[in-house]
Amino acid sequence: MATTARVSSTYGIVQMYALVFGIAYLGVAAxxxxxxxxGLQLGGVTILQAQLVQNxxxxxxxxxxxxxxxxxEKMAKTVARSVGVVFVLVALLGLFVEPLTGQLLGFPGALPASYNIVHILTAAAALFAGFAAQRAYGQG
Structure with missing residues (x-):
């Protein structure tokens, strides 16, 4: 009778965040x-637009x-925390200093609102995964 070894890998929230958001951001860049x-516009709203710095x-x-x-897990937590803090700053700049943020990221004018929304969601997910997931769910 042959035995088979079953390898079971479980990943915590922070590593799942890293996998999902890593693939998502590479997909957006592509x-x-x-x-x-x-770019891609829906109803006159810019959804995606290639700008060198942003890309x-x-x-x-x-x-x-x-x-x-x-x-x-340790590296995923460090990256999630770093991404979260940076994206909070970018989101705040995008909300309160739109033209400057757009210019810094390579846009001819203000940063499109769709990017601000994505930056806020990215920051929230990254900060949750990096700081709060372990306390909330007993996972890293």
């Missing part, structure tokens, strides 16, 4: 390249998050 500077940030965040998934 879509921005695919749509180019014309590079999406690639970096995606690679860092996905890499931290493979590096383990």
């Amino acid at each position: 879509l921005e390249v695919a749509f180019g500077s014309n 590079l940030i999406h690639w970096i965040v995606g690679l860092a998050a996905l890499g931290s998934f493979f590096a383990g």
